[in-house]
Amino acid sequence: MTRAALRTDTFAAVPRPPVGVLVREACTEDATSIHALIVEHQAEGRLLPRELVEIGTHAHRFVVAEQDGHLIACAELAPLSRSVAEVRSLVVSADARAVGVGSRMLDELMARAVTAGFEKLCAFTHSPAYFVQRGFSIVPHVWLPEKIVTDCHRCPLFRRCGQYAVVRPIHHVHG
Numbered sequence: 001m002t003r004a005a006l007r008t009d010t011f012a013a014v015p016r017p018p019v020g021v022l023v024r025e026a027c028t029e030d031a032t033s034i035h036a037l038i039v040e041h042q043a044e045g046r047l048l049p050r051e052l053v054e055i056g057t058h059a060h061r062f063v064v065a066e067q068d069g070h071l072i073a074c075a076e077l078a079p080l081s082r083s084v085a086e087v088r089s090l091v092v093s094a095d096a097r098a099v100g101v102g103s104r105m106l107d108e109l110m111a112r113a114v115t116a117g118f119e120k121l122c123a124f125t126h127s128p129a130y131f132v133q134r135g136f137s138i139v140p141h142v143w144l145p146e147k148i149v150t151d152c153h154r155c156p157l158f159r160r161c162g163q164y165a166v167v168r169p170i171h172h173v174h175g
Contacts, residue, residue, distance in 0.1 A: 021096075023104055026062035026074065031055045033071040034062060034089075041091040047126075048161065050089055063108045065092075065101050072096040075105040077112050080122070080146035085113050087123040106134060113170055121168045122147065128164040136166035143167065 026034060035052045042049060055062070058076065065073035073096060076088040087109055092102045113121050123131055124147065128138050141148065144165055 020067055021072070021101060021104075022066045023063055023108055024066065026059045026064045028056055028059045030062070030064055030071060030074075031059050034059070034064065034074045037071060037074050037091045037093060038089050040093070047089065047091065048163075062089075063105055063112075065096070065105060067096070073101045073105055075102075075109055077109045077116075079116075079118070080144070080150050082117075083119040084144065084146045085109075085116065085118040085121055086147060087121060090123070102130070103134065110170070118170055121170055123166050124161070124163040125166060126163055128166050131166040131168075134168075136168040139165050139167050141165045 031052060034055050035050065038047060038050050038055075041047045058078070061078060062074050062076045064071050073090075073092040075090040076086075078086045078088045080086050087106065090102060090105060092105070110121060121136075122144050123136065124141075125131060128136075132138065144167065147165070
């Protein structure tokens with residue numbers, strides 16, 4: 001294994017979002033736009049459903065990317081326990097993909113996870129390669145019992161969602 005493959009404290013080199021893209025914390029007023037992004041992405045078969053009321057309640061946990069006054073991406077940092085947080089609902093609108101917006105969202109969630117003191121960041125995804133390229137590892141679902149207890153047991157797609165569990169340790173800088 002190469003030295004580069006062993007590094008888990010930085011993401012792979014990715015393009016930066018175009019000029020004019022603002023990444024910021026979401027507010028309650030963004031809930032409808034966030035929900036619309038999620039529903040649109042869900043239709044592609046890559047995302048589980050989210051309720052508008054739940055998004056509004058947890059809007060402060062989302063980061064959004066905005067361009068020309070329109071939301072083009074969203075992602076949530078959802079705590080599952082004191083040590084584990086989950087990347088949820090990472091969505092980039094179709095016309096803003098492959099230019100680094102998603103990576104910028106993931107960078108922001110990682111920074112928030114570090115600040116909050118989490119030890120692991122996880123995600124459940126139909127597209128694990130995206131996360132693996134950014135330092136996550138595919139693991140058995142049972143390695144993340146916090147997720148199963150918090151969400152999976154009550155999900156209508158439990159044990160048949162087709163998602164992969166991915167996890168990444170968070171390295172804190174001491175000193």
